[in-house]
Amino acid sequence: MDKKIKRVLLLGSGALQIGQAGEFDYSGSQAIKALKEENIEVILINPNIATIQTSENFATRVYFLPVDTHFVEEVIKKEKPDGILLSFGGQTALNCGLELENLGIFKKHKVKVLGTPTAAIETTEDRQKFADLLRSINLLTPQSHAVNSVKLALSVAQKFSYPVMIRSGYSLGGQDSGVVYSKEEVKVIASKALAKTSQILIEESVAGWKEIEYEVVRDKYDNCITVCNMENIDPMGIHTGESVVVAPSQTLNNYEYHKLRQIAIKVVRKLGIVGECNIQYALNPKPKNGKIEYRIIEVNARLSRSSALASKATGYPLAYVAAKLALGYGLTEIKNSVTRKTIACFEPALDYIVVKFPRWDLGKFVKSQPIIGSSMQSVGEVMAVGRNFEETIQKAARMLDMGSQGIIDEKIPKIDYKLPTPWRLFKITEELKRGTSVAKIAKETHIDAFFISKLKNIADFENVLSKGLGANIKKAKQLGFSDKRIAKLTNSQAEEITALRSKQNIHPYVKQIDTLAAEYPAETNYLYLTYNAEKDDVSTSQKPKAKSVIVLGSGPYRIGSSVEFDWCSVTCAQTAKDLGYSTIIINCNPETVSTDYDMADKLYFDELTAETVFEIYKKENPTGVIVSVGGQTPNNLSEELSQNGVKILGTSQKSIDSAEDRNKFSKLCDKLGIDQPKWAALKATEDAIRFAQKIGFPVLVRPSYVLSGVAFNIALDKNDLKTYLEMASQVSDKYPVVISKYIENAKEIEIDAVAQYGKILTYAISEHVENAGVHSGDATLVLPSQKVNEQTKKQIMAITQKIASNLAITGPFNIQFLAKENKVMVIECNLRASRSFPFVSKVTGVNFIKLATKTMLTSSQLPATNYQILDHVGVKAPQFSFTRIKGADPVLRVEMSSTGEVATFGKDVWEAFLKSQMAIGIKMPKKSVFASIGGDENKERFLETAKILARLGLKIYATSGTSAYLKKYGILTTTLFKIHENKKPTIIDYITSKKVDMVINIFDPYEAMHSGDGYKIRRATLDFGIPLLTNLQNTELFIESLSKKSLVDLKPMPWNSYINLS
């Protein structure tokens, strides 16, 4: 190891976005752990406040700053690190690192890049260089040509014959890439991609081949291992992040497996990787000449989503090992941290199968189609572990938490099984049940017949069960059927099936993931359940009086439930441990830190369903279960669990129900004299319309149990309402649809708090920048609130205290308020941790989850924890991934669509806000701004902002309407024309040629959205990488901040300079 390295700068990945999600919290956290063991100081730059890596007791110092060259250099100047790690923060950190290297900043400040040299990274990132390198060692990659113009792209495509693949370098999750079938498609995709990068690649297509990945590790002594290989069930043509993946590969024989392994090692040695890297192959399922036929698709010279998955699939801590190797250790000098007896230089042997299933939320995006392809659109994933394929895929299907009881369920939408959609495997199983042959489906979908045959085993057994349960219950469980599904197929109740199992003593067994397939005894507590076993691996019986607690994790990341709940789960488990409890985490998301096997005393990598949690509960017999820190998924289990006699810790199930059930909550509010917008729960369309007309449009439409506003909409009129009602009834068969008054121009305020026995111990009031009508998950939060007056605050506190005492809250909770003209109304109350818990904890310096955990595990009354009046401001801003969702309209609505968040600090709101905007990738406008403001009211409000813009010397382009309005007030603009005006110059011309630095597009809600010119402007802005503002209040704050602060005013200060971290 290099002893000269005393202080290391670690770059994080910033906000979660599609293609770059929670896996980098996992890799960064492991790197910090590995470095700190060597007594190295770790300086972390990451604006993602919801991560574990940015928590106290991880890095030595944390900077909540944008990961860009400016701020990273500022921090380098200040901290003077000896080394820097670039490969633990995804593509964001890698790109930033390469830029810094090219600017000579590392050299200038004598910072050593640890691990894989930047030259090697550059080779993997530049497609032509990479192809040349492979050719030099006689390895095959798809034939390709780099081109820099659409014209060249067309001629190369012609040469290869269609279909061809278009790829764009330096991109997250294969953006602007795709299989194209015609000239016209080449034109569209190539011009879009070339707008962002100077070079794209036209490739021969290997669509339909198998897609295989290897995770490779190399140390400085040239020792090489492949930790895991993985096989995509979806063939080439579907992005690996969009594919259902199995580990290890299932259909590769020894010849193929080891040929590809050998090639992987050859590539990694040639590149000179030190650390971890991922290599992707296409493999011809039917080679012509009797020899293996492969193509190397790409190499990622960094930790990736796949490496996080490989770590969880094998138990091999790839990120931890990669960090040690970067410091100069050899693989033989590192212990296998699972067995603690063997060394890290080995290749894990699995004695189980792993299935990764992506989670999509395509329905959350207006206009997006449910078709998946070579660009990544999924927002999260689950990983299931089992001892046969059938059991494992069924588990995975349930883990997705989309309401399906397995890989076949009548709830799945009607859609053609041949199309690549999120539902393809579900639809194939259904088709098999109908009797369609394996061979036919294999031919149509290019999915290997092996996998389809396994699905057929499930389909066939569905038919068996439909004829009666007979003596088939054990077999059904071994094939992964849930009690609920068995009940449905056999016309009985789930409780009866559970009871029958109990009577016959049919329960799952606990197995360890030990990296060596039982060859050596392992001390690991990394566990899963399986019905395909005869014996438990570990004794689960507790010593009498031993205190233990089960913490339920968040399940897959999705829109509305993400890394923030992982932070809550991990913090909760750690606090419980500190309080002397033995801790057990249940979660099924491979992108998390909570599923690192050393975060709790035991980790069950398994389903977050009542059935599974109950089985674990019975085995572990803990003091109780915490359902309030993992978001809505565990919260939804509380009812079923408590019905089964499970002890729920903290706020009672009855109270949870009183807050979740709108009727009950409304009655409570009435009783307590708390105002709510007028609402009613209705089942029939006519009743709903009548009610809406009575309270007056616009109205909000939503189902009872809400997870980030599924089918949640504002109806402006009767027709709108009709449409939305149809959508809502699809997602809610058990609960009625709720219609409530939508109050315009109201402020939205949230309180996050912790109470014990109804007494509030701490709280934080945050204010939304955007007016009500934007989902709280998409809103920009400011803490402490800046524009909430004392009277409003007093009302908020009074209401909060009333609710807390009445529901006898013990634990975390969050209430959302509307405020208009000093009148405060409650719009939502959740008796669980909310997504803003990490934000308020880190801004105030009071760890809300730590305190909440104490309230749930301590019987004596705890004292209130107050924090001093803050003399800094924290701003939390949403990160959107609209660019990745083809055709999505990038507007803020009541339905949540952001995929992540950042939070930054400042002396005042302007500093914090500008930093937050830069951290989500918005560049400050230097020369010009385009404005298109819909509606007279909006135009009037925009006037002040326009004046500032003019004062700042920014050239204003505007639509004819906006121009005319501003001209009346003496603001000079240049008019650009909408497409339908048929006049030059058009707005689109200016956007596509990047003649404007920023687009402000405020739409009139009463005009037809998502179509027409507004949509085209927004979409083009997005596709050409120009910052886009669509919300009026947000725009006001942005421009106001711009007038108050310049780049030098945005101070690179560490977290601990704002708050006192004890």
Next chain:
Amino acid sequence: MAVAKLILEDGTTTTGQLFGAPISVSGEVVFATGMVGYDMSMTDPSYAGQILVFTYPLIGNWGVPKEKYWESSKVHTKAIIVGDLTTAPNHWQMQQTLDAWARSQGVPILSGIDTRALAQKLRDHGVMLGKIVASHDLKFEDPNKRNLVAEVSVAKLQIHKPKNIKYKIGLLNCGSKRNILNSLLKRDAMVYEMPWDYDPFTNKLELDGLLISNGPGDPKMADKSIAIVKKSMEAKLPTFGVCLGNQLLALAAGGDTYKLKFGHRSQNQPTIEIGTNRCYITTQNHGFAVDEKKLPKGFKPWFTNANDGTNEGIKHEKLPFFTIQFHPEATPGPTDTLWLFDYFLERVRNG
């Protein structure tokens, strides 16, 4: 669905579904943790007399390829035990299903077994005798008391010629895997494939070097092979031992071997070349090992197992005698140590 029982000598009994040949068999029960290459393992003569438990649960996924891809001309395991036999495999090299193949080879498959639990038992108690009872009950039988090498070796000398002949190598077939022969042929070596007791010296074969192959059972049973290795060293012929060959050479040189508790049967054994920082991932299949405390004179350890410190190969300090416990020919497993064939032939070339 037919069922059968697995009974271990300690009385452990478990029931599974019976595939392959519906017959009862007995043997030594061992477990292997590799995830690929069941077809190669089953045809590896080193598994003669053994009932092989695969810890990886899904077995049979790519069926069985043509005979030329096997490691010998027949299945040598007495039976196999798996978690979940794949009955509808799919692969471009597939000729038949594992089930059909096992049936035609007279080998039962017991499926639906908790092979992890079984491996743990074998790991903790050491390997045990066991039997699969399908049709009739039978006695436990210890294969290590038989001369398994004699059973699996070739009947008579066979000569294999490559296109270009650079070397003439004697391959003492004590149960050799085919890929050892192929690895030599690929490197322009003409191979005299000799039965385990075939003396190339009395038979006056002109050899440039001798390779002692892998093979089954207790090395001490192969007394005639040991005698031949002794002669080879006396003649200062470059001599390379693989797996059982490691043990036979150690014994021939005056060293000793012992039985491991449960052996190494896997494709992920880290093996360090002593005196370097290099560690190779190797395929292994052995129940016996060379006793490093009783190394023959003039020899030093060459490779060591990074997990448990057992010997993985020895090398003479001056003379061209060297052996390894792992399988450089792989099949199944990683190909990291194929270079040892080059190393051997280089020593042959330098005489």
